Amino acid sequence: MNLSTPASTLDQPAHPLVLSSRVLKEPVYNLAGTKIGHVSDLSIEKTSGRVIYAIMSFGGFLGIGEKFHPVPWSVLQYDIERDGFVVPLDEAVLKDAPSYSAEELRSLGGEDYREALLGYYSRYGMGPYW
Template sequence: MTDLSITPRNLIAAERVNGTDVYNLQGDKLGTVADIMIDKVSGRAIYAVMSFGGFLGIGEKHHPLPWSTLKYDERQGGYVVALDKKVLEDAPTFDDSETFSWTPDYGRQVDRYYNAPSYW
């Protein structure tokens, strides 16, 4: 069955999502979307990888957020999550300087941390 509530306005190219700001409920900028993890069979976005912290890219961490935790806010022109910086400081992360391999166990860890339904 086709979802008639989806309009061309709801669609966006993944390259345009990268760089979109992410805010908490208080309107504080937490970071930006650095990448999107997509299920290659269904085409669904599963995780947004948000860059957070650091200065001029140094010390910056990548936080995978379950896509279900993000809500787009047209007024802010970005995504809003019900998180604060303290929650992100303790969240699962990875950085560019380490060799990182996404595994189902890592995905389940992320989903549990954010109390989100697991893709795995």
């Protein structure tokens, strides 16, 4: 397993760019190798253009009851052998993390959203993106 490969090398060309279409629906694994979800969307800061959060999807059945967890983009590491991302969080940790329905997620992005996520992920040594 190669956890040192940054997410930006997902497409393997000799340049530092990755298309969002190559990231969406990619599986996400915990450090033990268990598939815990997939990347559903990306949260991009308007002013800088930086990807801030990978919106990960967990649970649900056929889209019913599905919850979305914004996870700091910086914690996702691409694993070539698994053909997916690895995060240093297990499913139990993510179940307690801030999560949103699809409708709630569309209305988020303000200061309260940012502070709620920072408050949770800072407990795991993940600082703010700003």
